[in-house]
Amino acid sequence: MISSLQNLLFNAINTGCDSDEANIHKVRITNTLAFVAAAIACINIVLFGMFSHSFITGVMNTWLLAICLSAVYLQHRRLYYAARMVLLLSIISYIFIHANWVVGKNLGVQSTFFTLLPLPWLLLEDHRKRTKIMLSFLCCSCYFYIQYHQPLPPLITFQSNYQSILQVGSELLAMLVLIVLAITFDNDRNKYENRLRQLATEDPLTGLANxxxxxxxxxxxxxxxxxxxxxxxxxxxxxxxxxxxxxxxxxxxxxxxxxxxxxxxxxxxxxxxxxxxxxxxxxxxxxxxxxxxxxxxxxxxxxxxxxxxxxxxxxxxxxxxxxxxxxxxxxxxxxxxxxxxxxxxxxxxxxxxxxxxxxxxxxxxxx
Missing domain, CATH: 3.30.70.270 (Reverse transcriptase/Diguanylate cyclase domain)
Structure with missing residues (x-):
């Protein structure tokens, strides 16, 4: 059972990796981000459904879940740039709407923008530097707007004791996302370093030292x-x-x-x-x-x-x-x-x- 789940997860994260050999690590990180975001959307659907019964939050989280799965499908179709842009812009929009309107800034949801800052540089190709700068600038702008602008009345309010718990949970969740992405990136980095070391020291025909x-x-x-x-x-x-x-x-x-x-x-x-x-x-x-x-x-x-x-x-x-x-x-x-x-x-x-x-x-x- 565990082995089957591991194989399923491995195949899911490697969707689209049989092409675009030079950017396989970007494909894997994009898929990892998409599945983590999809998992968070599912958790939010359950939690908000239990505690707030808000139709709007249900729609938003269902929309995010659909976007995440669509991004994976786009990677399967080799539409890598479209998949990454759709995923990043959707996550940025989701966090902005949540922090600015749905739950308000007091829960600290806007701190997740710090998690998003390195993602354009990890996911997008080297020649898309302008796009990377624009997306990083967008994350910063969204954070400062929510943090220092007069907030809108939140759609959902929580008691003070629940609010502190949710704030800690939001920060821990952002850290967890970074850790998962860092592990994925580090595994790929080690694999490519070993491959480069092999190419640099082995004769490709005989497998002996060069x-x-x-x-x-x-x-x-x-x-x-x-x-x-x-x-x-x-x-x-x-x-x-x-x-x-x-x-x-x-x-x-x-x-x-x-x-x-x-x-x-x-x-x-x-x-x-x-x-x-x-x-x-x-x-x-x-x-x-x-x-x-x-x-x-x-x-x-x-x-x-x-x-x-x-x-x-x-x-x-x-x-x-x-x-x-x-x-x-x-x-x-x-x-x-x-x-x-x-x-x-x-x-x-x-x-x-x-x-x-x-x-x-x-x-x-x-x-």
């Missing part, structure tokens, strides 16, 4: 290895004759080869190791706390697994091989780029030795 994350993490691991005097190895891997695979079987088969090899590397290395797509058909590996001999053994096992793993796309299966070049940290003054250059030299040595092998960088003998 070159940006490789360099950032590599420098951190290198600094740790120097500080604690631990061994560190850097390796580069190049898929043999990858251009021929693309030319003969197509780029889709080539992309599949990259994905399968990337998954094989990620599944057969330690959590402390880092594997990244270095560029094209090249992958980079950072292997902390292992010496050159140990790293060579690890890379040979990977090389054998790559050679034995079929790469299938459609009805065609092929086998790939890979060449590895590896180097180790020999000097505390070495930088990450120097280590990658050494691994690159070793990789070319592996290719010159016939490919499908592991070659280690040799430090030139000093004379």
């Amino acid at each position: 070159r940006t994350k490789l360099l950032a993490e590599g420098n951190r691991v290198l600094a740790y290895a120097k500080r604690h005097q631990e061994p560190l190895c850097i390796a580069l891997l190049d898929i043999d004759h990858f251009k021929s695979v693309n030319d003969k079987y197509g780029h889709s088969h080539g992309d599949t080869s990259l994905k399968i090899i990337a998954k094989l590397l990620a599944n057969n290395l330690r959590e402390s190791d880092l594997v990244a797509r270095y560029g094209g058909e090249e992958f980079a590996l950072i292997l902390p706390s292992v010496n050159l001999s140990q790293a060579t053994n690890v890379l040979n096992k990977l090389r054998e697994q790559i050679a034995l793993t079929p790469v299938c796309y459609g009805d065609v299966c092929i086998n790939c091989s890979a060449s590895f070049g590896v180097t180790q940290l020999n000097n505390p003054k070495q930088q990450l780029t120097e280590l990658f250059d050494q691994a690159d030299e070793a990789l070319y040595l592996a290719k010159n030795q016939g490919r499908n092998c592991v070659a280690a960088f040799s430090v030139p003998a000093q004379t």
Whole structure:
């Protein structure tokens, strides 16, 4: 039951989110505001019906409820700007009429205009700055008019003890609306921050770390290895004759080869190791706390697994091989780029030795 209600609420708040990808958070906040306002209208219908029996308040709250549901429907129809303007102007009008005529200013309903001030900036698109300023100015004007203008006799009067309770309730309700909208906004902000972080640090094809994350993490691991005097190895891997695979079987088969090899590397290395797509058909590996001999053994096992793993796309299966070049940290003054250059030299040595092998960088003998 609870799960069904959660799914229903999730689908309702996400009405219209399958389009307008760049402004999904605005769509969700608009829907949240519409449903919160609709809930308040329903509560008011019940409360005013019980205590005042006022036909006017019943009509006003029913009108607000219809407007809120219409705004959600407009978002479903992708009429986003119309939905937001109808909703905001209707809520502003509702609060103004309530505070100025229905219950009077003594209940503090006009304080809700402070809640509305940030909403145009949250809901409307970036290029509608004039509309945002006009709506914020309208909220301020309505508040000052009600607060300092000679009020009209309220349509509904309450006893003093009820009046103080309703005033506190009105202020708490305004705070609740802000909290709900803030939670919705914060959830969307976190989701988009995580998505941006993923786009900035992951290779979209293989899901491995990209070159940006490789360099950032590599420098951190290198600094740790120097500080604690631990061994560190850097390796580069190049898929043999990858251009021929693309030319003969197509780029889709080539992309599949990259994905399968990337998954094989990620599944057969330690959590402390880092594997990244270095560029094209090249992958980079950072292997902390292992010496050159140990790293060579690890890379040979990977090389054998790559050679034995079929790469299938459609009805065609092929086998790939890979060449590895590896180097180790020999000097505390070495930088990450120097280590990658050494691994690159070793990789070319592996290719010159016939490919499908592991070659280690040799430090030139000093004379």
